[in-house]
Amino acid sequence: MSKSDLIILSDEVAAAKADGKPLVALETTIVTHGMPYPDNVATARAVEDIVRANGAVPATIAIMDGKIRVGLTADELERLAGLKDVMKVSRADLAFALSTGRPGATTVAATMITAHLAGVRVFATGGIGGVHRGAETTYDVSADLYEFPKTPVTVVCAGAKALLDIPKTLEVLETLGVPVVTVGQDEVPAFWSRESGLPTPLRLDAPREIAAFIAKRAEIGLEGGLLVANPVPLADEIPAAEMRGYIDQAIADAERDGIRAKQVTPYVLGRMLELTAGRSLVTNIALVKNNARLAAEIAAALV
Template sequence: MNNVTIPLVIKPEVKAALQQGKPVVALESNVITHGLDYPDNRLTALKVEAAVRESGAVPATIGIADGKFLIGMNEEEIELFATTANIPKVSTRDLPVVLAKKQLGATTVASSLIAAEMAGIDFFSSAGIGGVHRGAQETMDISSDLIQFTQSRVVVVCAGAKNILDLGLTLEFLETHNVPVISYQFDDFPAFYCRSSGFKAPQRVDDADLLAEIIETQWCLDDGRSVVITTPTRVEDAIDSEEVNDAINDAVRAAEAQGVSGNAVTKYIMKAIDKVTNGRSAAANSAVLINTARVAGYLAVAHANQKQRQKENAA
């Protein structure tokens, strides 16, 4: 018999919102520790939380400390994660080790979903999800984010996935595993800070209330899967996809020639994109995080209202 429990340290504001049925949006901490340099990482994290609030929802940045999930961080904790070196990036497989060792840990999309579901949070926002990597036919390099979508009953609002991935196979994987992918007010599946990946989204929905109804219907049909909702970055913040794709293709060839492999390839490619765009990709990264959080907050409000109407109708 397993007597181990994973404590949740839920920020009072988040706990009150959950108890009152108010909308809450979970956020990952990996973007603080591994996405941007200080102080941009701290400032962006605070702006992302502010964007959720502006939409009428409560933000809950998730992290790991002292063997516990932090469900919501205060500014001091965000500062700690933003300034502490070598905080590990914690995906699903890493959770038991980091929690048992009582280390600080920065949650990815996948591990954030686990914590969010444990806390009873319905919505999660991320700039970009992981996916099927290029060459996965040989390497089997598939993000654990996709696996977690088949196991967590959480709405994932994102700007698609990065162009460095095989986005066609990513969509195929989600289709095969029956994970709904819905584009909000846009025809295409976006590609992080590029508005379009070149692939049409499986479904498009323009109305937030209808999306809320779709979410509830999905969970009535299949209680254990995520619903992935995509929203593109704003036109003024986007980077041209051709510019990015050329940089990616050049970087992939250079990485192969230099023997770069494994996790190092992603960092290599992202640095190449940053160089080609003269640093614009870093600003675009922050912008897509903020915009996605804003949309997630708005959709979370619509969903909370839908649940309240259902409760009133059932009374």
């Protein structure tokens, strides 16, 4: 079986590719692990609509029935949201999900891989994984970071998830040679918050500037992807000073309950929802939509 046999394009995505229209990949971990039902499905649909409204075509990616589905129908999205024991798929277990027929929601790493296989150059998500707190003893570092040097996909996010060790995450990205570009400010954003206290390595303010940077990297033969850090809109952010206490409490709870590896992030996000009385979810939805808008604009500028 060839790679093309493993990939099923939706009618909308197939038509866009045939017509040379810009495409934006969207991950599905947010549907299965990141948000409660029905907010997850409603957000996924709203994000797709935002991509369309800004001149591109959404390509939501999931592993279903032993295939990589690039572009989900409304029924397929509902079906995915209702499935139990969906794998949180990354590079290590993508082929396992395909070979066993188990359903899988794509992480940042897996979405980059599958988007590249489908010929999609830009990907919008909420936040990337990174170096977890205490990684100097646990060695808990997300595979997301190591995908960037391998796979030429531009990822638009609101920075690394704030529950992580952001300084160490930036150090690893620098070591791996991954460009980190912040949009519109000189400080790297911290997911729910616009401020992290850390200066951005690079700054660009317009989609056409980012598209030109992507094109120039390809022109000189530089491998790998680009990370675009897009701050959450000011009206929707939760200030970093306020978030710090919630994050510390959620991480302490995870340690108390013995949460490890891939389960840490969904557990902490769930606790954050409780500790902030729902505000973290509102901010999460706002930043995902904002990232989808910018990703669509970048994809359109590339075309």
